[in-house]
Amino acid sequence: MSDLFLHDVRLPSGERAALELRGGIIRSIHASGSGGPGLPAPADLPREDGRGLLVLPGAIDMHVHFRQPGGEHKETLLTGARAAVKGGTTTCGDMPNTSPHTTTLAALAQKAALAAEAPCHLLFNFGAAPENLLDVRQAAATPWVRALKIYMGPSTGHGGLAPEHTEAHFRQAGRMGLPVMVHAEHIESIAAAEGRFPHDARHHADLRSIEAELTAVHEALRMARDHGTKLHLCHVTSARVLDLVEASGIRERVFVEVCPHHLLLSTADIHGPVENRYKVNPPLRPEPERAALLAALAARIDGLASDHAPHTLAEKRLPYDEAPSGIPGVEYVLPFALAWWAEGRYDLARLIALTSGNVARFLGLNRGALEPGREADLVLVDPDARWTLGAGDDRVASKCGWTLYAGTPLRGRPLVTLVGGRVVYRHGG
Ligand SMILES: [Zn+2]
Secondary structure (H helix, E strand, O other), X not given: OOOEEEEEEEOOOOXXXXXXEEOOEEEEEEEHHHOHHHOOOOOOOXXXXXXXXXXXXXXXXXXXXXXXXOOOOOOOHHHHXXXXXXXXXXXEEEOOOOOOOOOOHHHHHHHHHHHHHOOOEEEEOEEOOOOOHHHHHXXXXXXXXXXXXXXXXXXXXXXXXXXXXXXXXHHHXXXXXXXXXXXXXXXXXHHHXXXXXXXXXXXXXXXXXXXXXXXXXXXXHHHHHHHOOOEEEOOOOOHHHHHHHHXXXXXXXXXXXXXXXXXXXXXXXXXXXXXXXXXXXXXXXXXXXXXXXXXXXXXXXXXXXXXXXXXXXXXXXXXXXXXXXXEOOHHHHHHHHHHHHHOOOOOHHHHHHHHHHHHHHHHOOOOOXXXXXXXXXXXXXXXXXXXXXXXXXXXXXXXXXXXXXXXXXXXXXXXXXXXXXXXXXXXXX
């Protein structure tokens, strides 16, 4: 927590302003009409020159895999958090499929102890297990947990939860008002496709079909409706899922998350020397599905998350059946959101909703808006900066060290990141 006078920034409205940050909170916003940039800093506050940069709420990414404990050679809570703030993300929700799984209070305490050094806020999405309903109740009472994660289908580091246990967790979470984040892929549908397609990266989308996703989403919506549960659908890959959500009758308590890789990449991109880099669950989809999902971003989707899932290139070079699933990208969510804004896909209000505002409201976090009384998690952006991802002065910060997006030209760049009123990242500094 820190005090700071943030001088001469540009608000999303276009007005120049100064922000007074005290105790990690936005105390006041002095827009140009009321003296703004010229306002002298209160004598007791250190001053940061915003240089006329655009100020936005820091991004909230509720879907990251920082791999600690158990996978520290891929990422740690510290290296992952450093990559996050480099990209303007100020809150990360770490997933429970670490080793051990975050399904007990002891495992949660272990992660919480490691989080102290991280430069951004960390939350831990607690894992549902067959016999841990009591653990969930206790974990949800700690400041670290805002959501329960359920794997309805198998993925790397997790075998999937059986239907009767899934239902019990939905019932309890509904009574508690605890949002449930689901990985929606139907186990039996995936098992039925086994043996019908070659096992390689290009057939990954056949082995784990959109129909398998739709079946699981249908069932998750049914349970959320029956038990009054708030439902966060992770990494939706198809606009057909949006149709189901909109017809569910419970749209207001469903959060639809999409990830940059499903918006930017399709099965047509899967080529090159290490094809398993594109292996991810749920899979990349055919080009028309990708295009339809991207078209839906302006209105029908609630939020962006990275599903940052780092693995080493050596692991990705293993044969298909042994190569782990997952694509890294925690540091590029806000940059892509800015680039889509620069393309004219949506306005700044929508950009804020997609990157922080909607998920903050869904989870009850006092973040995701530029208002007095909110936590001072901020990012300063040069909206006109043109840069190339993974080239020049952009080096991949994730410990895994690689990205599928290298060479992508972008417009709009996060330059300074503040968490709780303290500068935690400065580009080039
Ligand atoms: Zn994930």
